Every structure is written in C-alpha cells, then in structure tokens.
Amino acid sequence: MGISNYWGLLSLLAVPAIIILYMLRPRHQIREVASNYLWQTIVEKLEHARKIEKLKKNILLLLDILIALLIAALLAGIYLNATQLSKHQIVIVDASFSMHASDVSPNRMAKAKQMAVDYIEKLPVQTPLSLLVLNDTPSLIYQRENNKNLVVNAIEQLEAGYNYYRVDDVYRQIELINDNADALVVYFGDKTIEGANNYQVAQSDGNVAISKVVNKQIGQSLSTLVVINNQSSKDLEVPVSIYSDEQYITTKSITVRAKEQASSVFEDLPLDTKIVKATLDNDDILALDNVAYGVNAMQDELKIAYVSKGNLFLEKALKARGATHISKIDPADYVALSDYQLYIFEGFVPAVLPSGGSIWLIDPPEQTALDFAVTAGYIKQPDYQLSDHPINRFIDQPTFGIAMSQVYTAQADNQPIITAKQGDLAFSTALNAQKIVVFGFDFRYTDLPLEIDFPVMINNIISYLQADDMLDNTSFSSGSSVPIRRLASTEKIEVIDPTDQNWPLSSQTNPVIFDGSTALGVYQINQYAADDNALTTGYFVVNPPVIDTAEQANTLANNGGTHYQTKDDLLLYLGLALLVLLLIELLIRCFKPNAKWLAKKGRVV
C-alpha cells in the first residue's frame, strides 16, 4: 500500500468527528402534549420502530465512516503495491527521438524520467528492478537490481537519442527478461506497450517532419526531392525552404494530409551545390526534425570490370543505370585487376579474386573451388522462391523461368537471394569486408531479361554491392557505422562532425569505419596525403530518423492500445465504491416502511 499525498490523510479526522456528531446528536426534544393516552397504547409497537431506527442509525454511522475513509483514500491518492512487494518490475523508459518533443515542459524525456523516478522511489525497498531503455534498440541497463538508487541514477542520466526502435524488439527483450512471466512491466514514454502499465507523457501529436532530402543531377542543374511526413491528425499546409550550401534559394508551401506524407521537387539548384538544406518554417512540438540535409555527391563514374565472353542483355542493363564506366574484358585476356569498384565475372572465376571492390560471380564454372560456396551441380527448371534479400526489393511476383542453374549448399555466412528446395540458386556473402554476390545461372538461360524485373534486379545488385561505399550512400541514421573509402594515396583521414569536433581516423583498412555519427547534421571528411596535402573533401549527413508506420501507430496520435495504470485503476475502484456507499446511504435514509411492509412484519394493528 502506498500513498501519493500524505496531506490527504488529514481528512481522516472526519471519522472521529462523525462519531462525535452521532454521539452528540440530540436524542429527544421534550414536548408537552394534551395526553399520552393514545401513545401509551402503542408503546410496544413504538419500541419495534425504534429498534429499526437504531439499526438504521448504526448502519448509517458505519456507512458515514466508510465514506469518510474512502474520501480520505481518494484524497491521499492511495495505491496498492502490496501485491507487488516482491514482484519483479521491468521499468521501460523510452529515449527514442520523439522524446525530444516539447509538448510537455521541458520535454517528454525529462517528464518521463521524472515519472519513472517518482514511481521507483515509491516502490518498497528491495523490489527487484530491471531497467530497459529504448533508443535505436532496447538496451537492458539493469536486470533484477535490488538497489533502487542505482536504477534511479541510471534513469537520471538518460538522454533522448536520435533513433526509433522496433516495437517487436521490445517485446522480444521483455520476454527475455521476464523469464518467469511474473514481472510487472511499467512503461514511461510517449507510446504504449501492450500488456504494460503505460505512463503516458505525450500531450499532443502535432508534429511535421522532413523525412527525406534527395538530390539528383539532371543535365546541368540539380533537382532536390523533399518528402514531408505529417504525423498530426489534421491536414496541414507547411512552408518548406531550400538552401544551397546555406544560401537561401526558395520557399514552397506544401499541403500534407493527416498521417500521410507529401513530396515536392525543387528544381534548378546550382549544380556545384555540395549540401542542400531543407527546413520547415512552421514551429511544432519537435524542432529537430524540421531540418534535413542532402549531399550532392558529384561522384565519379562507377568503375566496373566486366569479365565475360559477352552478354548483351547484362551490358545494356548496366549501361542503362547511368554514371557507370564499364571495362569489358575477355576471360582469355584476364590479368590481375585493381582500382575497380565492382568486378563482374561471368562464366569465369580467376585463380585469385581481386582484393578491393565488390565481386559478382555469374554462373561460375562448376569445378571452381570457392571458399564461400559449395555447389551441388546443376538442376533443371527449378521451382524457386525469392527471399527478402535487398536485391529482391520491388520484385513481388517473379514470373521469369530458369532453364538450368547450379544449386549451392547453404552456408552459415551466406544470405540466400533465390532458393529452391535443393539449395540456393543465388546468394550473397562477405569475404574480408568484401561483398560478394553469386548467381548460379546464366541470365541467357532464363527469360528474366525479357521481364520488367530484370533492370530492377540489376540495379538492386549494383546498389547492394556499392552500399558500403561512402560516396554512394551519403545519408545515415544517427549512430550508424559510416564506411569511408580510403584513396590509394591517403595517409590520414579526419571527420569533422556538426559540432566542429575533429575525429582523426587512423585505421589502415579500406573502407575506414567511422563510429561517431551521433549528432544530427552535416559531417565533413578530409583525406590527406603523406605530406599533409589535402587529397579530397567529402560529406555525409545524419538526418532525423523516420518513424515507421508501426511505430507511428503506437504513438499517442493513435493511442487506442492498452492503457493500464494500477494506481489510477485503484482510485477508480475506490471512487465507484464511494458512489455505491453514497447510494446505499441515500436509500436507507429514504427508506420508509409502508403499511404492507409493516403488515408483513406483524406491526400493524
């Protein structure tokens, strides 16, 4: 049993006051009458009536005391935790991006921390506590910790992050912690966790965010696509301004329907723009996601070494992608290659694979021994399925047929792309940070080149094999590992973050991994030669996270989920009990026995 407001207990003074009032209540007023003659004939019956009155009075006194106690309990904000005395409690504090919102003072994060600390401090000593913090992933800070102070200190140190978590990960983590299924789960944040006692801090859903800024060079100008996400429950018209390297260009008003997103293209930006900044000029509860950046990569052409006897379909598909330079090499003329970003070997595998860049093997000779693939030979017209590999993105219902394909035995590190019941027909793997994709069939033995899916799949493959190349992916979420391609003559790399902090990167690997991408904004990468001569300057940006549909459905805006509050529930029950008691008292006070009732009781002459 706990008490929220000890001052409320002062109302208990009403109990002795009620008893005294009942005791001091005047019993009988003396009144002279002409004669008691008639009254004396009914003394016995009056005694019966008086007994009923006394009983009524006693019941009413009891009811009045109960009502006073209930009112005291309500005023004191009493709540039950006796049943939770030794119960394991999983305290979840949401520290995701939306907790920066300032719809409550000073912000949701501070409010949630305060509520969590207040809650824990009211718990009995030695209550086992687990602390789960939700940022990009659920992080278990303490498990079954009996020292409340440690947990409270950890909560007080929390800061809202710049990511969103996946709700499924939270449930999975809760299941892992709550191994005996006896824990009470308590959530403090702006969303709801099903099955938990949710302490909600959000008071408004009025947020609009820039979810994407994408630049595209078209001819001799630059176009920028800006996507606006309206998370509020009403249609809005928002002004969006565009800056080219911090120089104001233009402003557009964009209408976004409630809970939907809208996009707009800003054209004719200067081609030499390095960074495009988009801003929402309206104030809302979350200012951090009102600014987003896009890098105009101005990258060199993608250099592809294509070692094949010739495949017209593939060559055309590669060229159609644009910004690519394809060096076609006959396998008979093959010598060790380097300085290509992508090596495509079709029907041929060199004795030693190139050490740099990514590799795509198409129908490698069956007898070739590969460290990462074990072939089980060819199968004809396999009944295949596509996995959820990124290479299969946008290909929902494959209709192409495969006449013949090698089948590979599944390996632990391999990710299947196309599978059949005999094994994998295509898969991806990694070898010393080198991405490798293997297709067990020649595209010429399929009708895939005739399908609309063909260029989509080729584009997906190239994008996948390029993905770790910084210059081809310039937008990251907060906390992501950012791969930076080291140039051949680079001796020193440094990253300057949005707070102007300098991060020297000394690793000699290629790519170099940068792990300091916490702050939102523009990061600058400088590469230097041995004599400290600047070789190149690049950029990448860390933009606000985009809340996914599932997450958004879990926010206050759609807060139709379970909402438990043990304390409030108890107060509700107490309030209901109070109402019932008041009703009973009213009925007793109004109760007047009628003649029929008296006759039944044998008290009528």
Next chain:
Amino acid sequence: MDKVVTADYIRLLQRVSLHLKLTLKNNKLGKKRSSSKGSSVEFSDYREYIPGDDYRRIDWNALARFEKVFIKLYMDEQESPVTIFLDQSRSMDFAKKREVSIKIAALFAFASLADYDTVTTVLHNDHITERLAGVRGSTGFSRIVAACERTKYSGASNLASVIKANFKTRSQGISVIISDLLFDHQLDEILSYLHFHKQKVIICHVLSAEELTPNLTAHHRLLDSENQSEIDVDQSEETQQIYQEALNHYLADIKGHCERYHANYFLVNALHGAEPFVYQLTKHNMEKGL
C-alpha cells in the same frame, strides 16, 4: 379567561337554533304522524312560522284570524331537559379544544333554551367542578357561558363517575358529552348507564389537529399534561403510521359503542373551530334528526 362566545357566534346561534330542535320525540310528522296524533300530545303554545318549519303544523285558524302564520307547539316537545357534560380536564386546554368545546356547549345550551327546555350544565374533570341545574330562559344562557368560560382547566377526567353522580332519578332527557375522551373513558359503561336513565346521548368528540395527525418534526419525549408521564417517540414514518392505526382503532371503538346505544357521535377537529360543527350539526338534524 378569554371570552370565547362572541357576539358574532351568538348571532350564528340565533340563526341556526331555529333549525336545531333537540327533542326527545321525533317531530318529523311525515314519519311519525299516526302515533303523534294521540291524546297524550298536549298543546302548549304558538309561535310564528319560520322557513323550515313543518307546514303541517301551521295553525290555519290563527292564520285566518290574524293573517299571520303560526305553528303549534306541544308540551312533549318542550319537556326535553338537556344535560351538557363539558370536560374541563387539563387535556382540553390544548390547541383550540377549550374554545371549541365551550362554543359547542353554548350551541346546545342556546338551542335548548330557545325551545324552552331546561338546561343543566355539568363542568367537570375527574369530579364535578360546577353544576348549573335547571336553567331556563335567555338569561340562563349567559350564566352557562360565563360558567364555562371562567372555569380553569385542570386535572384528569373521569366521565363515568361524573355522570353517575349527576343522575339521581330516571327521567328522560338529552345528555350532551363534550370531551376529548383521551382517558380510560369506559364509554360502554357510560352509555349503558345513560340508556338506563332514558337519556338520548350526543357525544361531541373534540380532538386537536395534532391528536388527529401528529406532526413529528424530531425525536420527541412526549410529556402528558395531566399526569406528567413521559413517552419517547422517534421521528419516523413508521411511528406516524403506527399512531394513525391506533387512532383509527380507537375511533372505531368509540363509534361502535355509540351505534350500539343509538348515541349520536360527532368527531370535531378543533383546528377548524366550532362553526363548521354548528353547520354540520344543523344539517344532520334536518336530514336525520338528533
């Protein structure tokens, strides 16, 4: 003591007394014509006709001679000695019971004296406090009223012993009992005794509104004005109901006794004063006779 019988009230009595006949014999000729014509009916006097008199008693000879309408009065109609028993115990001095009871006594006295009857007034509580016997004529009325008004109300009532003390011989007459009967009235015994003494009995039962419908505004300790006994009564609907049942039972018991001995019974609510009763009695007399 306050003057109860006012000039207005006397004027009222003058008006209604002409219609109020207190006779031992039923003088409604339509009903009793054959028996009333016997030789025992002795002519006594004339008086002028007033509206409401039985036109069959008009003396047509007198009309022819004097051109005025006279009706004949007979001796048996005059000889109806009336005895008024007025309860002056302490309980009769509550609410308007004193005023109403004196006015009722005045009504019967006035009507009797107007009909040349003799009136005996017995003022009593548990014994006879004053007795005005054989009063006649209009001057007697003021004596009776004065006696009623000056008497102090005290003690308890004992009607049975008072009545027994009053009648020494068996001579027919009319007895009017004015009381609240809030005591062990022994009414059956009283009526039997009066019947034996050839008395036609009229009981005027005067109760206050409080006695008819007690208004319990709180829990009360009721103090009896006569014997100082106390009784605790709780304020409740049930108490009210029990009292009402007891009152109904009590009144039904009294009415039962009256019916058995052919006594006239009138329940008078003192709250409304004596005047409604005056009209009620007159109407009753005209319709059913007393």
